[in-house]
Amino acid sequence: MIGGGYAGCAAAVTLAAAGVRCAVYEAAPLLGGRARRVVRDGLALDNGQHLLLGAYRSTLDLVRQVAPTVQPFHRRPLAIVPFGATQDDAVSLVVRRAPGRLGLGLGLLMARGLTLRERLANVAWLRALERDGFRRPAGETVTTLLEPLPRRVREQLWEPLCLAALNTPPVAASAQVFAHVLRAAFGRTGADADFVFPTVDLSAFLPEAAARFVRARGGAVEVGTTARLTHGTGGEALVVTGAAQVPVTATILAVGPHRLEMTITPEARAVQPILAAAIDSVRNFAYEPLATVWLGYATRSAMPYPIARLDDAPGQWVVERSDVLTAAAAGAPRLAQLLAVVISAAGAQLARAHADLVRDVDAQLRRLRPDLPALVWSFVVVEKRATYACTPLRPSVAAPRLAPGVYLAGDYAYPEFPATIEAAVRSGIVAAQAVLADRLARRG
Ligand SMILES: Cc1cc2nc3c(=O)[nH]c(=O)nc-3n(C[C@H](O)[C@H](O)[C@H](O)COP(=O)(O)OP(=O)(O)OC[C@H]3O[C@@H](n4cnc5c(N)ncnc54)[C@H](O)[C@@H]3O)c2cc1C
Known part of the structure; x- marks a missing residue:
């Protein structure tokens, strides 16, 4: 090998x-x-915050096979929950634990911030996708796939999920691959749609x-x-x-x-x-970069969910990583909260100084949550070739x-x-x- x-x-x-x-x-x-430990100041971080799904069964089965006595991950239902009190118009959706696509249907029904028309359009769109066997025409992009949906549904639900799953902007991303991810996540059981968080x-x-x-x-x-x-x-x-x-x-x-x-x-x-x-x-x-901005705070602010949605300016998602603090080496900075902010398809950030990126992301979080305490520690990892660009018709x-x-x-x-x-x-x-x-x- x-x-x-x-x-x-x-x-x-x-x-x-x-x-x-x-x-x-x-x-x-x-x-x-490309999924490895990076130690900084006694903290065992990752080179990039990774999101896994319950549908990623081969990975989870292999983890169980090689370490049957420990379960180094926990799971929570897939959710798009806004991070900040100031994200008034943001949609908040938690997929429910129910068989197959029912979990998503119930989540949409109970979602905050969607009109009846937007909910119904979503259900109709998913039904049509299912009826077509999740098969999409060669060359179709995710932007085209999402065209039948109302703008807010596209921008607040599916485009962020596309970017997170494919690390490719919807306008360039393969509709077929995205459809495969949707089939896997919302296919068999409610647990397939879980977010899985490694605890190491x-x-x-x-x-x-x-x-x-x-x-x-x-x-x-x-x-x-x-x-x-x-x-x-x-x-x-x-x-x-x-x-x-x-x-x-x-x-x-x-x-x-x-x-x-x-x-x-x-x-x-x-x-x-x-x-x-x-x-x-x-x-x-072609390749897409990905940036992860690690931010440490001396006091802890409650998170609405272990992973929360930002407003894309510039961070897209924020994940709380208390597991890193629990395993911190002696001499590591004394932090009460460690957040990892993800910037997918981070081409615009590549040339920027890390200090500027930290300043912008911290300011973003503070704009969304004005009560955030002062930042005391930070670290940035930018991976230039994080993933190949998941475009249609790629080699x-x-x-x-x-x-x-x-x-x-x-x-x-x-x-x-x-x-x-x-x-x-x-x-x-x-x-x-x-x-x-x-x-x-x-x-x-
Ligand atoms: C920042 C970032 C965030 C990501 N986010 C997610 C996510 O949220 N969810 C997700 O599922 N995936 C995510 N990914 C993608 C995921 O990490 C990769 O798809 C996956 O790790 C690729 O694994 P691989 O084994 O195919 O390739 P690699 O991880 O690239 O492994 C190839 C290995 O080969 C070694 N190598 C190369 N040449 C030689 C040689 N000549 N001799 C010996 N060794 C050699 C390299 O050092 C490397 O360790 C992310 C990636 C990055 C970088």
Whole structure:
């Protein structure tokens, strides 16, 4: 396995559980990739505040598989609840726990701030989407998908959810992928629509527990080890790490799309030209940045909900992270409240100084909640390539089988879902299952 993000870890667990010894090579000093721990001043933060859904079953099942005695997450029904007392005209909706789409229907019925016409339009729109089997025309954007809805419903409910789920502005986002997310969230049971909150940092949540699981079954997990796929003079596949060359029967490439080229040597491409074609196809991916602004306060203000909606100027969502404070190291700043503010598709913020971003986000929260205490601590993480841009008609890749003995995993290798932890995990499982099936076929 080259890459120790969620995709690589999911693949390794799947192989280890099937009794296959495997090795994971991760270039960074810790596991997790784009969903990892970042320690600052003794606080174990994440590189970005992540939102997970109850429908992300493969991730939650894998977390239970590798750490069956702990449940490092809690869940609350999906909700769009305004953060501030001054967000007078904002819609407030909590999805109810009821079978299938009934939970959303009840939530809409009881929502605050919607007229009867807006509620009925919403229900009719969802019915139409369902009647069409959640299938959308190729090339359709989310903006077009939302056109039949009243403006307030679009702007206050579905556009924010699109941005949060796809990290792509609705005007450019794929309607089909958004429809898949809606089907998953509001499909089978009310719990699918839950927000799931990890109660540990994102490296501990799955990747580090996965590494323990793999090592306990004879596998190896090496961090701080950049690996590349190459071919020896006899045409045999090798994984190169520093001076070492390890012969391999199967390699799962679980690196981000922009790292694929660096991970496959020209020698490997010469032996298997199809690898060069895969590199060409990911070259045209576009990416979206994401900023997370961490703000610490010396006294705690009550949150209306563990995650609350802002007014997009510039933050979109705010999440309370008391779990980080509970696990704080001795010497960490003494904070009574830690908030993570999310700015998805944060292109406009990329060039800005972090201090300016902190000032603007703190001022935003204060505008919405004038009673907020003084800010005492802050930290900003901006990830330039947080996710690929989830546009319609984006390049596709051959997955999981890239070439004989070479498999592909990663969020971009599971196009049904947007670039998410769940897409990464599912792609890793699919790639590992392909390895297992091919081994069986060779033996049989
Ligand atoms: C700020 C931010 C916020 C996000 N918010 C959400 C969210 O709310 N919900 C959600 O579900 N998803 C979210 N995502 C997306 C999610 O984190 C990713 O989709 C997922 O983590 C991708 O996992 P992956 O394993 O496919 O790729 P990666 O995490 O990129 O893993 C690839 C790994 O390969 C390693 N690597 C690369 N080259 C080599 C090499 N040659 N040798 C060894 N190792 C190598 C890299 O270091 C990396 O660790 C967010 C991402 C970011 C950055």
